[in-house]
Amino acid sequence: MSTDSKDVMIRVLADDGSVRAMAADTTGIVRQLQQQHGTDPVATIALGRLATGAALLAALLKQGQRLALMVEGNGPLKRLSAEVEADGSLRATIREPHCGSLPESGSPVANAVGRAGFLHVIRDLGMKEPYRSMVQLQTSEIGEDLAWYLTSSEQVPSAVSLAVLLDEQGLVSAAGGFIVQAMPECDESRLESLEQTIKSLPPTSELLGEGRTPQELLGLVLADLPHHLVMEQKLRLSCRCNLRQIVAMLRALPEDERRELAGRDEPAEVTCEYCRKVYRFTPEELSGLAD
Numbered sequence: 001m002s003t004d005s006k007d008v009m010i011r012v013l014a015d016d017g018s019v020r021a022m023a024a025d026t027t028g029i030v031r032q033l034q035q036q037h038g039t040d041p042v043a044t045i046a047l048g049r050l051a052t053g054a055a056l057l058a059a060l061l062k063q064g065q066r067l068a069l070m071v072e073g074n075g076p077l078k079r080l081s082a083e084v085e086a087d088g089s090l091r092a093t094i095r096e097p098h099c100g101s102l103p104e105s106g107s108p109v110a111n112a113v114g115r116a117g118f119l120h121v122i123r124d125l126g127m128k129e130p131y132r133s134m135v136q137l138q139t140s141e142i143g144e145d146l147a148w149y150l151t152s153s154e155q156v157p158s159a160v161s162l163a164v165l166l167d168e169q170g171l172v173s174a175a176g177g178f179i180v181q182a183m184p185e186c187d188e189s190r191l192e193s194l195e196q197t198i199k200s201l202p203p204t205s206e207l208l209g210e211g212r213t214p215q216e217l218l219g220l221v222l223a224d225l226p227h228h229l230v231m232e233q234k235l236r237l238s239c240r241c242n243l244r245q246i247v248a249m250l251r252a253l254p255e256d257e258r259r260e261l262a263g264r265d266e267p268a269e270v271t272c273e274y275c276r277k278v279y280r281f282t283p284e285e286l287s288g289l290a291d
Contacts, residue, residue, distance in 0.1 A: 073114025
């Protein structure tokens with residue numbers, strides 16, 4: 001799947017090892033997600049934030065590893081998911097792409113996600129079983145919830161800013177964000193200085209709208225803290241679905257359901273929830289699966 005050539009993620013490290021930070025431009029990816037899923041403006045922002053968060057965490061993966069973020073809330077969007085691999089390939093999906101009417105008070109994204117719910121984090125590190133963790137949503141703004149997970153569950157003090165900027169037509173004009181993490185070498189004074197610097201910055205959506213690159217974002221965030229580039233990774237939208245997986249899923253259906261599908265006069269369609277690719281099976285093909 002083609003995405004914007006500027007879609008990129010970087011990771012930097014303070015020269016003294018006290019702070020690490022990641023930043024990403026995900027504009028092209030979030031534009032394509034909006035097109036794929038037909039999301040309304042608020043759903044686009046929510047899904048774009050989650051996808052950007054996953055892209056940033058890819059900076060901490062090793063080759064062959066994979067990470068998934070899932071937000072489940074009691075709001076109209078219900079469930080959002082994003083998966084990323086170490087090579088920068090990413091996919092995302094949303095249960096309900098339209099949030100309908102929302103309360104006039106409060107944050108639209110938080111109201112659409114729901115004030116009650118959970119953030120699930122699944123890390124496939126190539127071990128026998130993936131590592132799974134879950135925290136309650138704190139603000140349902142996604143960025144702050146991810147920061148809470150990193151700080152409370154992984155014990156790494158973190159600041160997270162995820163942003164999606166829409167134009168007057170409700171289309172994506174910019175998307176991206178950053179994560180800043182304090183390493184064990186980071187003392188309290190430096191941590192407080194970083195927090196004050198981040199609070200003093202304009203909204204990340206505004207900076208992205210000005211065309212700031214990931215390097216420039218981190219230059220503003222880290223201010224006068226000397227740092228160096230550790231890695232740079234291109235990002236792309238890519239789905240792992242294939243015909244073999246879909247056939248295996250159909251074979252796993254109860255026998256009566258498979259025979260019922262095979263008995264219809266029209267082809268059956270299976271749509272990937274991530275890339276929206278449609279797989280069609282004729283009654284004859286389905287009969288072969290049922291035998």
